[in-house]
Amino acid sequence: MKEDYYDILGIAKGASAAEIKKAYRKKAVQYHPDKNPGDAKAEEMFKKAAEAYEVLSDDNKKARYDQYGHAAFDGSGGFGGGGGGMNMDDIFNQFGDIFGGFGGGGGFSGFGGGGGGQRRVKGSSLKIRVALTLEEVANGVEKKIKVKRKVQASGVTYKTCGTCGGRGQVTKITNTILGRMQTAATCSSCGGSGQILDHKPGDADAQGMIVKEETVAVKIPGGVEDGMQLKVSGKGNDAPGNGVPGDLIVAIETLEHETLKREGDNLHYDLYVSISEAVLGTSKEIDAVTGKVRIKLEPGIQSGKILRLRGKGISSLNGYGAGDLLVHVNVWTPKTLSKEQKEFFEKMQNNENFIPNPEKSDKSFFEKVKDMFS
Numbered sequence: 001m002k003e004d005y006y007d008i009l010g011i012a013k014g015a016s017a018a019e020i021k022k023a024y025r026k027k028a029v030q031y032h033p034d035k036n037p038g039d040a041k042a043e044e045m046f047k048k049a050a051e052a053y054e055v056l057s058d059d060n061k062k063a064r065y066d067q068y069g070h071a072a073f074d075g076s077g078g079f080g081g082g083g084g085g086m087n088m089d090d091i092f093n094q095f096g097d098i099f100g101g102f103g104g105g106g107g108f109s110g111f112g113g114g115g116g117g118q119r120r121v122k123g124s125s126l127k128i129r130v131a132l133t134l135e136e137v138a139n140g141v142e143k144k145i146k147v148k149r150k151v152q153a154s155g156v157t158y159k160t161c162g163t164c165g166g167r168g169q170v171t172k173i174t175n176t177i178l179g180r181m182q183t184a185a186t187c188s189s190c191g192g193s194g195q196i197l198d199h200k201p202g203d204a205d206a207q208g209m210i211v212k213e214e215t216v217a218v219k220i221p222g223g224v225e226d227g228m229q230l231k232v233s234g235k236g237n238d239a240p241g242n243g244v245p246g247d248l249i250v251a252i253e254t255l256e257h258e259t260l261k262r263e264g265d266n267l268h269y270d271l272y273v274s275i276s277e278a279v280l281g282t283s284k285e286i287d288a289v290t291g292k293v294r295i296k297l298e299p300g301i302q303s304g305k306i307l308r309l310r311g312k313g314i315s316s317l318n319g320y321g322a323g324d325l326l327v328h329v330n331v332w333t334p335k336t337l338s339k340e341q342k343e344f345f346e347k348m349q350n351n352e353n354f355i356p357n358p359e360k361s362d363k364s365f366f367e368k369v370k371d372m373f374s
Ligand SMILES: [Zn+2]
Pocket: 161, 162, 163, 164, 165, 166, 167, 168, 169, 187, 188, 189, 190, 191, 192, 193, 194, 195
């Protein structure tokens, strides 16, 4: 069993964003590698705390975690955070800001993550919108997405930054009420990479980068919702020099379906049948998200009846099962009648079989609605 993210940070479910940040900061300081050199257990705890914070500090991921637990991130691929574990570089790149200000005061000397004191700068993220049909949402899909990424131009060379001497950070001394405080700040000359451009080809920009179109295959799990964002690590812009590439953020947009309406993992379909079909019984073909489905209507079926086709809805985001397809039967009453048809219905009007006589087992519309939402 994977440990609960709230337990790792030592907070209760429902903790505020400020409490989550505070708890993570505390754990990060406690288990920081600078403070626990060579302590594998501390490093493990440091990584666990970062993973928990990565999920709980992101409203979107937190909501999914709160609903599905670790299953929200398992197996589906594509989603950042959880499962895969984070390496030290990721942690420092993503949460660098949370360590800011520890400088001299906290007893830390920059955050190299064991790599010689230099921070690896992360490239900027790219964001792209992807529109999905209901079928794609229901079953999951792999999309080939064209992105224009900044990549390092060939022939570019870098040299050590003179301002920070390649450390990527400069030390600031501030006089405070407690005495002289040392704080580390990102070097503004090199942006923290410790390197500056030495030589670049003519078509590269000021950082030695060119824009290149690339096709990225993004696996989108079934059950995603409009507005969700997937992170594809390393497919954003490259960072100059020895930096690590940023992420590609895929924003999901869902398209409406002509006949199927989504409600959570369930789908609703309005089926219209004629009076004679309802009386005599019939079979109908429906375009479900899983393909065509044929359903049988028994003779004497009532308008308002809901037929439930199990598992023909939207795949669950947690990877287990799928919702149902609910077919709502509507008997279509003709609005105009020929003389003969009118005579037929007038003749039937007082016929015993045409007088409504619901059985106890035929639930009313309101009872059915109540059942569906309970
Ligand atoms: Zn510098």
